[in-house]
Amino acid sequence: MPAPTDDILSVLRQHWGHKAFRPGQEEIIRSVLAGHDTLALLPTGGGKSVCFQVPTLAHDGLCLVISPLIALMKDQVENLRKRGIKAEAVYAGMSHRDIDQTLDNCVYGPVKFLYVSPERLLTEMFRARVGKMKVQLIAVDEAHCLSQWGYDFRPPYLQISALRELLPGVPVLALTATATEEVRRDIGQKLNFGPTGQIFQRSFQRPNLSYSVLHTEDKLQRLLQVLKGVGPGKTAVVYARTRKQTEQAAAWLQQNGLSAAAYHAGLAADQRTRVQQDWTNDKTRIVVATNAFGMGIDKPDVRCVVHLDAPDSLEAYYQEAGRAGRDELYAFAVLLWAPNDAHEMRRRVALGHPPIDVVRRVYQALANYSGTAVGGGELVAFDFDLQQFASTYRLKPIDAHNAMRVLEKAGLVQLNEAVFSPAKVHIPLDVRDLYRFQVANERHDQLIKAILRLYGGEVFSSFQNVSEGALSQQLRWSTSDVRKTLEYLHKAGIVQYQPRHEDPQALFTTPRHDASKLPLDAKALETARERDLQKTEAVIQYTNGMRCRQQLLLEYFGELDSKPCRICDHCLAEKRRQQKAVVATDLREQVLAQLRTAPRTPRELLAGFQPNQADALTALLRDLVDTGVLRYTDAGQLIATA
Missing domain, CATH: 1.10.10 (Arc Repressor Mutant, subunit A)
Structure with missing residues (x-):
């Protein structure tokens, strides 16, 4: 029985202190409460978690939340507990006993939210318990991971459809910030949406966000100019591709008098926490970070997001840039673009898809590194240091990294960044x-x-x-x-x-294979390479586009009838060009009107205009003489020819 609007509003007020829902939230919640399978597309910062948290708290029973991001799961569980709401999580790296205890709490205790990483869904232990839980809703976060056409496909997500068989009649709420029309259709199919399934989509348009692409050969100098131009003391995020870049850029900004700090997974947990808290509390104004920073952090007053390097897809760029201006006040999303960046992006795609024999070699090395025998090791996490791993087995670090990513996308292994566990x-x-x-x-x-x-x-x-x-x-x-x-x-x-733990980890998501018989589909791998190249070309086209930046982004997501935003770098340049053309036309008419009354020297003409018009007037006179509209008399005066 759907909860009355007053009831869900009271839940919102009681636990979050908000007086009203954000646009789109209430309609999504009503659909969930009515028992409909629902796909919700809300922009970054649009309040996706409220869409499954409120309906769960409005009724008896538990919400099963499927998420691929351990750090984000842990943050959400901690935030719910701070609000007095019982929440648990099961993810890679937990002991068998800890998982067992957690699942028991969900069966017999008053737990309202259970967060689960997708590879845990069909383990024997989970299957045996989930049917005993009073599950009222399945929430699938980052639902674009379901689709091979998306930018972050994860095979374990495909197990969700089998989970639905264990929980018949339980509706699914799929949530994502970015999905093309093809991905949206794929999500519904992969989740076996029923005939009453509904899609709620807010426009991807961000009217307050000014997108810019700045072409430069000196990114650090241009970065400094951008951040100073935004205004002293404004909160900003700068995204860099590597840990080394974050530290170099942060040091450069500090040397130039800006309040900045680096953030990446290589820092100790307490240092990462301190950097994040100082930024959240406005003690540090600028964080220079790798792309994981910002997930789950709801800081509304970020005035600027700058990318030192373009992400590999427009989906990723839209999500990361969208962390600016969540308070709906004017904000900037700036991408710095160097002459060699397009070549470098295409090179990364090539490196990101190593030959199958390299992938097999890395898989065998991983088995040796972890001491895992054929047929064993499924979902058993172990500490994993990429540099040590590559050095031990005489692999190039870049080959080891990219082969591990191929294995991850094939659903054979999983990599987890360093996540602090107390x-x-x-x-x-x-x-x-x-x-x-x-x-x-x-x-x-x-x-x-x-x-x-x-x-x-x-x-x-x-x-x-x-x-x-x-x-x-x-x-x-x-x-x-x-x-x-x-x-x-x-x-x-x-x-x-x-004991406390904060090292990166890896695990085999299936029983370990014989590397020579590794189930890799060469055709599928080639398709994945072509798809990644297409996404890269879409980013390159965005940087070169001679049109409104926001229109280009919206068209990529299927919004084909949008109007120019009027605030991106292209729209502002076009506005200046039009204003300049109007001023030039007006100046031309004034000049011709004066010369029709009597010939004048250029100096006499200049004396009749404002000093700040001198350069434009000189250029105009030269152009009018070159095109024959004006000519000089023998006395050095200008006259109109017609």
């Missing part, structure tokens, strides 16, 4: 058994009491995030002693302890 503790004993142990072990008793004092009785029911540093302060022990004692208690079966 230490976790769960006490599996009942209170009486724990008490007996505490009485017999005084030193361990101190640590157990500190855990209970800081983190409460919930450690008996599920894993809880703990801080070894906070425990060391409480006990006046060293952090090393806290960790050693927790490890001892773990081995003794008194607590279940998972």
Whole structure:
């Protein structure tokens, strides 16, 4: 039974403090509550998560949220918990016991949201539990990952249709910020949308966002000019392709007096957190980052997003540029373009699709690196350092990276950037058994009491995030002693302890294959290469386009009847050209009118106009003489010929 509008508004007010829904949100929520399969296309910052969170909170039951981004999952779970809403997540890198406990909480506890990475959907453990959960909605975030025609296709997403068979009658809400018409159609087919399936799409137009492509041979100098031109103290994001570029650009901006910091996955977790918080709280005005920065961060007052290098697709560019101006005030999206950039983009596409024999070699090296036997290793995460891996097996880092990406897109492996996971503790004993142990072990008793004092009785029911540093302060022990004692208690079966973790990881998403029999489809790989090249050419066309930038973007997404935006670099240049033409026409008429009354020297003509018109007037007189409209008399005066 659909919830009345007043009810969903009260949920919005209670948990988010908003007085009204953003455009499009209420219609999407009403469709979900009516039981319709729904595809929602909302621009970056359009409030997609509210579209599944509000209807879930308006009714009994749990929402299963499928997302490919571990960092974003963890952020959303943490944000929901801060609002007093029970939420859990299951993703690569968690222990078997932790996953087991989390799924039990979703079956028997008051959990409202379970976030799951797509490769976990059809594991035996998940299949056995999901049917026992009271699932009322399946939300598919980043739904463009379902389509091979999209820019970020992920094969594990195709398992969602099989999940629907386990949850008959449960509606699906698919969400994305970017999808062409072909991708939209593919999403509906892959998710087995029912006959009443609905699509809600807001225009991709951003009336407040001025798009520009600035051609330059010195990107750092041009970047400095752009950021200074936007205004001192304005919040900005600068996207760079590599970690080294982020650090170089941030240092350059700092040297030139701007408040800037670098952000990338190679930084320690606490440093990344500090950079993000300083930027969010306006202590740092400019973050120079790789493209993962900004996902899930709702900072509305970003006045400028600059790309030092173009992303590989217009979908990615639209999403990243769209992080500017979410407050609907005037903002800038600037792409810096150098003479060699088109060649470099095409070269990256070629490198990004290495020969199959290279891919097989990298797959075998990965099996050796992780110590995984044929038939084993499915969904078992292991720490993965690309540079160390490439050096160990005498691979070029670029070949190793690109081969891993091919394997990932083929659904054979998964790479996870460094994501900080705090230490976790769960006490599996009942209170009486724990008490007996505490009485017999005084030193361990101190640590157990500190855990209970800081983190409460919930450690008996599920894993809880703990801080070894906070425990060391409480006990006046060293952090090393806290960790050693927790490890001892773990081995003794008194607590279940998972140390903090922040290294990149990899895993096999299927049982490990014999590399010589790796199921790679050569034709599909060639199709993928051609598709990536087409997307690259669309970006290059955008940079060279002699038309409104926003129109070019909208046409790419299927909006063919849009009008010029009037605020992009092309529209502003056209406006200046037209204004200049009007001024030139007016100046010409004034000159001819004066000369029809009497001949005049150029100096006499100039004396009759404003000083700031001198250059334009001199150029006009030269042009009129060259075209025969005016001629000089023997006395050096100008007269009209007609």
